[in-house]
Amino acid sequence: MTNNPIVKGKLVCVALNDASQFEAMQAEFNEAPYKSAPTQPVLYFKPHNTWSTEGATVEWAMSEGQAAESMVVGASLAVVFGKECCRVSQEEALSYVGGYSLVHDFSLPELTYYRPDIKGKCLDGSAPIGSVVVPASDVADPQTLTVVTQVNGQTVSEMPVSNMVRSVAELISTISYIMTLQPGDVIAVGFPGQRAPIKQGDKVSSAIAGVIELNNVAGRA
């Protein structure tokens, strides 16, 4: 397993933060058992065994001794904390950010958004994180960034941070009331609602133009 030198404590990911996806799911949200859209950010963890690096080949998922039929990938802006951050307001939130990077979330396709999809999300090495943390002082406003992802050189998504349901500052504030964020903790603030399907051997590259890129390859079973 590859160790990643950037993430120290936890990698918190925000689900359902693509505004167009959130809109498209209204009908589903209104079904049982919730009968309404989530009012709080929906979070999941990518644990220690998932953390990987720029350039890494990501192990293809095995399911019951067989290579998984399909995997999907999404990319997110990664917010890396520089200071301990507990119960902060939106206004002060960005001052706790040490810098920004990119994270890829390789996973099994999601069957439902109800139950914590630990099996699909916790695959070994499935969360590569960029080799560089761009200092927060070099990014005037994270809301102006756009994450573009290509599979084998074809653009599969363009995700402006400004198209997210919740802003970076709002997420930091809300999450900091749920759990303290420590230096080296990372929040992946949002992925495209449509994760890109990938095949074994595919090259996955994401970039924030002029800021950072992240390149990985889907392994072969």
Add this chain to the structure above:
Amino acid sequence: MTNNPIVKGKLVCVALNDASQFEAMQAEFNEAPYKSAPTQPVLYFKPHNTWSTEGATVEWAMSEGQAAESMVVGASLAVVFGKECCRVSQEEALSYVGGYSLVHDFSLPELTYYRPDIKGKCLDGSAPIGSVVVPASDVADPQTLTVVTQVNGQTVSEMPVSNMVRSVAELISTISYIMTLQPGDVIAVGFPGQRAPIKQGDKVSSAIAGVIELNNVAGRA
């Protein structure tokens, strides 16, 4: 925040592993959206900021600036890994265990078992772990252990590991196919279905008779 010297990488908890609870929930399982009981173990993480120690006072939860009305607690046998453990059989599973300890899971009462209850589970310092890891060689069979929990000296639960839906060996095997377990990773194998309600200032003590104990206090807001 207290650092815990035992847990290194991840603390994986198993939900719904109390056989009597699982039985009692059949009607609920059969409702939408699942319409059947879970066929795989239901897992959740207690992240880095939750790890705490023997003797610690556990911060009382705050919710929207107010002290939470109620908290609950449960105790579990903690399986501490001694060796990297990836895709192992039930038969060989216990040979990867370095030792055993106890973990308390302080949380907000669960409103639903559907959505990952990150807010209720990820409270700072809410997962104290025993100060001692009893070497695996000193425990002939973890299935024979019973975890007893007292609140202010009154027994609130007695949970024999043998009353769990899935055995320690089965859980290690199943989880090791989902994610690699590394030395210093911990699995909390199962909590009583009825978590004990607690008030500010309550003393919570759990023990496996003759093996290990864990003592904490619920803090005051």
